[in-house]
Each structure stands twice: as structure tokens, then as C-alpha cells.
Amino acid sequence: MKDRYAFHVDSIAYLDESGDALGDLPEWSDDRDTILDAYRHMVLTRTFDNKTIALQRTGQCGTYPSVLGHETIGTAIGQTLAKDDVLVPYYRDHAAQLLRGVTLTEMLLYWGGDERGSAYAHCPEDLPVAVPISTQCCHAVGVGASFRIRDQKRAVLCSLGDGATSKGDFLESVNLAGAWHLPVVFIVTNNQWAISTPRHLQTGAETIAQKAISGGLPGIICDGNDYFAVRHALMHALERARTGKGGSVIEAVTYRLGDHTTADDATRYRPAEELKQAWEREGVKRLQSWLHHQGLWDSDREQALQVSCRNQVDKAVEAYLATGPQPPTAMFDHLFETLPAALAGQYERLQRREVKHG
Amino acid sequence: MADVTLVEAVNMALAHEMAANEDVVVLGEDIATNGGVFRATVGLKDRFGFKRVMDTPLAENLIAGTAVGMATQGLRPVAEFQFMGFIYAGMEQIISHAARMRNRTRGRLSCPVVFRAPFGGGIHAPEHHSESTEALFAHIPGLRVVIPSSPKRAYGLLLASIRNNDPVVFLEPKRLYRAVTQSVEDDGEALPLDTCFTLREGSDVTLISWGASIAETLEAADALAEQGVSAEVIDVATISPLDRETLLCSVAKTGRCVIVHEACRNVGVGAEIAASIAEAAFLDLQAPVVRVTGYDTIMPYARNEMAYLPQVADIVEAVEQVIAL
Numbered sequence: 001m002k003d004r005y006a007f008h009v010d011s012i013a014y015l016d017e018s019g020d021a022l023g024d025l026p027e028w029s030d031d032r033d034t035i036l037d038a039y040r041h042m043v044l045t046r047t048f049d050n051k052t053i054a055l056q057r058t059g060q061c062g063t064y065p066s067v068l069g070h071e072t073i074g075t076a077i078g079q080t081l082a083k084d085d086v087l088v089p090y091y092r093d094h095a096a097q098l099l100r101g102v103t104l105t106e107m108l109l110y111w112g113g114d115e116r117g118s119a120y121a122h123c124p125e126d127l128p129v130a131v132p133i134s135t136q137c138c139h140a141v142g143v144g145a146s147f148r149i150r151d152q153k154r155a156v157l158c159s160l161g162d163g164a165t166s167k168g169d170f171l172e173s174v175n176l177a178g179a180w181h182l183p184v185v186f187i188v189t190n191n192q193w194a195i196s197t198p199r200h201l202q203t204g205a206e207t208i209a210q211k212a213i214s215g216g217l218p219g220i221i222c223d224g225n226d227y228f229a230v231r232h233a234l235m236h237a238l239e240r241a242r243t244g245k246g247g248s249v250i251e252a253v254t255y256r257l258g259d260h261t262t263a264d265d266a267t268r269y270r271p272a273e274e275l276k277q278a279w280e281r282e283g284v285k286r287l288q289s290w291l292h293h294q295g296l297w298d299s300d301r302e303q304a305l306q307v308s309c310r311n312q313v314d315k316a317v318e319a320y321l322a323t324g325p326q327p328p329t330a331m332f333d334h335l336f337e338t339l340p341a342a343l344a345g346q347y348e349r350l351q352r353r354e355v356k357h358g
Numbered sequence: 359m360a361d362v363t364l365v366e367a368v369n370m371a372l373a374h375e376m377a378a379n380e381d382v383v384v385l386g387e388d389i390a391t392n393g394g395v396f397r398a399t400v401g402l403k404d405r406f407g408f409k410r411v412m413d414t415p416l417a418e419n420l421i422a423g424t425a426v427g428m429a430t431q432g433l434r435p436v437a438e439f440q441f442m443g444f445i446y447a448g449m450e451q452i453i454s455h456a457a458r459m460r461n462r463t464r465g466r467l468s469c470p471v472v473f474r475a476p477f478g479g480g481i482h483a484p485e486h487h488s489e490s491t492e493a494l495f496a497h498i499p500g501l502r503v504v505i506p507s508s509p510k511r512a513y514g515l516l517l518a519s520i521r522n523n524d525p526v527v528f529l530e531p532k533r534l535y536r537a538v539t540q541s542v543e544d545d546g547e548a549l550p551l552d553t554c555f556t557l558r559e560g561s562d563v564t565l566i567s568w569g570a571s572i573a574e575t576l577e578a579a580d581a582l583a584e585q586g587v588s589a590e591v592i593d594v595a596t597i598s599p600l601d602r603e604t605l606l607c608s609v610a611k612t613g614r615c616v617i618v619h620e621a622c623r624n625v626g627v628g629a630e631i632a633a634s635i636a637e638a639a640f641l642d643l644q645a646p647v648v649r650v651t652g653y654d655t656i657m658p659y660a661r662n663e664m665a666y667l668p669q670v671a672d673i674v675e676a677v678e679q680v681i682a683l
Binding site: 086088115116118119120124125127128130132135137138139140141142143144145146147148149168169172173175176179180331333334335336337340341342343 | 383409410412414415417419420422423424425426427428429430431432433435450451454455460461462463464465466467468499500502522523524552599600601602603
């Protein structure tokens with residue numbers, strides 16, 4: 001018997017759980033302003049998250065998926081993508097989407113039940129959130145194929161969760177990215193839970209990153225609570241993609257610190273001790289500790305940041321709550337480019353009908 | 359002007375639009391070097407190259423979803439499904455994304471994809487290769503479902519579908535792929551979507567059909583003419599959104615209506631047409647609307663498929679029934 005093919009999956013980490021460097025940091029870490037921006041953005045995202053959950057609990061927003069524990073990955077995505085790259089998000093990418101230019105108000109509109117929340121005034125080519133799990137992977141390779149057809153040096157970042165890697169959409173898309181040599185980077189947020197299904201029931205594979213290998217892509221694991229590790233993995237993968245070296249898969253390991261959504265109660269299935277331990281490793285505190293150790297952060301700055309984030313979120317909430325619903329006929333407005341004659345009667349009937357908003 | 363078959367007309371329309379617009383690309387299984395299992399894409403790879411004529415891995419969900427992604431970038435993909443029986447793996451993408459992309463982004467992104475698939479029975483194909491499940495797509499808001507029934511309409515309607523800025527499910531009756539030839543000019547003239555085509559005018563009964571059944575319906579009209587019954591024959595062509603106006607006007611004129619389709623009857627497109635006539639033209643009717651359709655059974659395999667498909671005699675009999683009332 002001969003060895004036909006062997007593979008390996010690397011993992012990278014730069015900070016330990018308490019925010020101390022494990023060794024040399026990547027060269028780009030000299031850019032302290034960007035790192036400070038990253039921390040500020042994580043705090044903004046968390047402030048938004050808390051506020052939106054409160055809005056949902058008080059009947060002012062619909063079912064909402066908390067991003068708690070995912071701020072590091074999203075922030076690294078948002079900072080690393082170039083403006084003319086395309087983000088193909090899943091529904092827990094708030095941190096990344098905000099950096100791409102989606103506004104807090106648009107995000108509230110979307111989760112509050114208004115289609116205008118995906119109209120994205122500032123990132124017109126990014127895809128809207130895909131709710132059917134993993135389906136966005138196919139769109140990502142379609143966008144990547146269009147870059148290849150048009151000889152554009154751009155990359156696509158497709159974001160998904162660990163549960164999504166069990167679906168054909170992901171595996172088929174990884175397979176196509178390999179076969180067609182597409183500039184698509186898949187980042188899998190492995191937060192250990194797909195609603196109540198733990199990671200070990202999702203797949204018998206030792207790592208999620210190794211699923212890349214079956215499609216001919218490289219796979220790498222990074223600590224998803226380590227800003228330096230996620231950003232470094234993304235920089236490398238996106239640069240490869242933009243320079244024609246093909247796609248890759250990054251498994252960013254973190255933990256879902258909240259419920260799946262506001263409609264979920266994780267205490268039904270998740271051991272409290274596991275959650276407690278995960279809080280010890282979470283990424284926002286970790287980066288804050290690192291900044292403290294570098295003398296770049298202190299409690300005054302923290303306090304000022306908290307106030308400014310709350311103000312920013314409050315303003316967005318105000319704008320969201322002040323935005324009335326679209327007229328009922330809006331359901332016809334973008335069904336087709338122009339309304340087919342066959343639907344004119346229904347449109348007119350709806351126009352005449354009084355609608356009570358419940 | 360050339361005499362071409364329906365499948366050749368599909369090829370002509372694809373080639374015409376690819377030459378006219380470099381955003382038009384085609385993708386699917388075995389479509390590039392092989393030219394597609396029915397040869398609908400033959401010669402396109404040589405003319406336009408692998409970049410625009412793409413053999414995909416064997417994954418229908420991926421074909422549909424990749425086309426959606428391409429369309430968000432302004433390409434106009436024409437995605438081929440080898441047979442309608444294999445399109446189901448792509449339905450999540452067609453229903454949950456293609457049909458909704460414009461609506462859910464308030465017009466920021468759109469999805470000008472044509473999803474092509476050969477459909478219907480009558481060519482003695484294996485299991486899963488002969489069904490007519492167009493009603494599944496007609497039920498979905500945001501989709502157009504277009505079905506040609508002649509080489510000319512295949513050419514003109516496919517051009518219109520590719521140029522349309524919304525998704526179109528374009529179903530090609532494979533029994534008619536090579537059944538007849540017709541002279542079709544490659545002039546780039548599209549035919550209108552969302553419009554029925556009146557193929558034959560008549561005054562006693564309206565025969566409504568689409569796809570391959572148009573052949574039997576026209577034959578039945580000939581047979582009826584010999585009996586002195588004047589039948590109007592309408593090819594619905596775009597089954598969704600439905601041009602009810604043309605159908606209702608015809609029924610107002612004839613007072614009688616027979617709907618013919620190859621698909622099974624239960625919740626078929628014929629039911630929507632019959633209900634529309636009952637709602638809007640009830641007082642014009644001199645007899646109940648009758649449907650001649652496939653049975654509500656699994657499509658039998660090749661040996662018995664002709665027993666499933668509506669025959670000329672079935673249509674004539676149905677007309678005799680409504681005329682007698």
C-alpha cells in the first residue's frame with residue numbers, strides 16, 4: 001500500500017485567554033489605530049446587540065439572533081475586506097456588515113420586519129442576509145465566477161456557521177471553488193452550537209476546516225476570539241484569492257455566548273458550566289486586556305467609549321422607531337421590475353383596502 | 359431564414375444573445391464540449407469560450423445558486439437543468455433566492471436568470487425524465503414560467519426571457535424538440551412575455567393549452583373542423599403571470615372551454631385557469647369548463663406513457679361533451 005494523499009490543517013493563535021501575546025505578533029500589529037478601531041467596533045456591536053435584545057423583549061423588534069461572542073470574527077472580516085470585495089453574510093454577521101456600511105438603522109429595520117433593511121445604501125454589491133442555512137455559499141461562488149469571467153481582481157468572503165457546513169450548499173460550493181479556481185474565502189464561525197445541536201453531532205470530522213480538502217481548497221483553523229489570529233488568517237486568504245491563487249476555508253473557533261435567537265432558550269440544552277468557561281475565553285475582553293497591557297487603554301477611555309456607543313445606538317433606534325411601515329402596496333413594488341398586467345387587479349384591491357397594523 | 363427544430367431554435371436564441379450581450383453566460387451539466395444532452399448549447403463553447411460556456415459539477419442546487427450569485431453581479435446567466443426531474447434540488451435557490459432577490463433588497467439587486475429545463479413525456483425516457491411539474495413554479499410569486507410550443511416561439515420567447523430583468527423558468531417540451539421544423543429568422547426579434555398566443559381562431563369552443571399538448575390540441579381542432587365545430591386554440595405560453603384577459607375574451611366569444619395539459623390534474627395550472635373563468639366569465643359560459651389532463655398518478659414508465667398523455671381523441675371527446683350541453 002502506498003500513501004496516495006495526506007493532508008494537514010494548521011491552526012493559528014496569537015493571544016492567550018488573558019490577552020497576553022503567545023509570541024511575536026504579525027507585522028501589521030504595529031498599526032495600533034486599526035486595532036483600537038477594532039476594539040471600539042466590537043464594543044459598538046455588543047452595545048447594539050444588548051439594545052436590540054431589549055427592543056425585542058419589549059415588543060419593538062422581531063426575533064433577533066444575538067451576536068454575542070462573534071464580535072471578534074465579524075470585526076476582523078469587516079476590517080480586512082477591501083471596499084470592492086463582496087461580503088456574502090449569514091445572519092450573525094452584524095459586526096462585519098456594520099463595517100461594510102450597513103447602518104444600525106438598516107439592521108434594526110431588517111430584524112424589525114421591514115424589507116428596506118436590506119436595501120444597503122452604502123455597500124450596494126454585498127448580499128443580504130441569507131436565512132435558509134448555507135444557501136449563500138452558492139451565491140458566493142456565483143459572485144466569484146463573475147469576477148473570474150470579467151477578469152476582476154476581487155475576492156468574495158462567504159460567511160457561515162458550523163451547522164451550515166453539514167449542508168450540500170457548502171460542500172458543493174467549496175467543490176466548485178476548487179474546480180473553477182474561484183476567489184472565494186469561506187469563513188466558518190464554529191460557535192459549537194447549531195440551535196441545540198452540538199458540534200460533535202454535526203460531523204464526525206475532527207475539524208471543520210478539513211472539509212476544504214475534499215474540494216481541493218486549503219483549510220485553516222484560527223482562534224475566533226483572537227482578533228490577531230482571525231485577521232491574519234483573513235488577510236492571507238483574501239490576498240491569495242485576489243491574486244488568482246484560489247479560494248480557501250477558515251474555521252474560526254468561538255462560542256455562542258447567547259441564545260440562538262430571542263426565540264430560543266439555551267438553558268434547555270446547554271450546560272451552564274460550559275457557558276461559564278466560554279466567557280473566560282471571549283474575544284472582546286481579551287483584546288481589551290491586550291490594549292491595557294500595551295498602555296493603549298484605560299478605564300476613562302472605556303467609559304467614554306461606552307457612552308459614545310450608547311449614544312450612537314440610541315440615535316439609530318430613534319431613527320428606526322420613527323420610520324413608519326411601508327405602504328401595503330410595497331409588497332408589489334419590487335416583485336418584478338415592472339408589475340405584470342396580471343397583478344394590476346390585486347394591486348388596486350390592496351390599495352383600496354384598509355389595513356390594520358397589529 | 360432557416361428551417362429549424364425547436365431545440366435548434368433554442369440554440370439560435372442563445373447564440374444570438376451571447377453575441378449581442380457579453381453579460382449573457384450559460385452554465386450547466388455537459389453543456390460546453392458536449393453541447394448538452396439534447397444539443398441545445400452545441401457550438402457555443404467554440405464561439406464564446408469556456409469562460410462564458412461553463413460545464414458545472416453535477417450538482418443542481420449549485421447550478422441554481424451559482425446563477426443567482428452571478429446575476430447579483432449583473433451577469434445574465436442561462437442555467438440548464440438536464441431534465442426537469444433533476445431541477446428539484448435547485449428549487450430552494452429558485453424559490454427562496456431567485457424569486458425574492460429583487461423584493462428583499464428593494465430593487466438593489468435583481469436576478470435576471472433563465473432556468474432552462476426540458477420537460478414532459480413522450481420520448482420513451484427513463485424514470486424521472488418525463489414529468490410535467492410546471493405548476494410547482496407557477497405557484498411562486500416573483501417567478502415567470504414560460505413554455506414555448508414551436509420553434510418560432512422558442513426563439514422569440516427565449517430571447518425575451520434572457521432580456522427580462524427578472525428570473526424566468528423556461529420549460530422546453532422535449533417531445534417537440536425535433537418533432538417539426540419551422541422557418542425561423544435569426545433577427546433578434548423577441549416575442550412578448552405574459553401574453554397568450556391565439557394559434558387558431560374559432561367561434562364554438564376555446565381550447566387552452568401549452569407546451570407539447572399544443573400539438574394534440576391543434577390536431578383535435580382540425581378533427582373538430584371536419585365535424586363542423588369551430589375551435590379557437592390558445593397557447594398560454596407564459597403560465598405565470600397568466601394573461602387572463604386573452605383567455606376570458608375568447609371564452610366570452612365561444613361560451614365553451616376545454617383546457618388541455620399533460621401535467622396531472624390536481625392543483626394544476628388548468629385549475630387556476632378554470633377558476634379564473636368561473637370567477638370572471640361565469641355568465642358567458644354555456645357549459646362547464648372541462649379539463650383534459652394527465653392522471654393524478656405517478657407518470658408511468660416508457661411502456662405506458664402514451665396511456666398517460668392526453669390524446670387527440672380525449673380532446674375531441676371533451677369538446678363533444680361541452681358542445682352537447
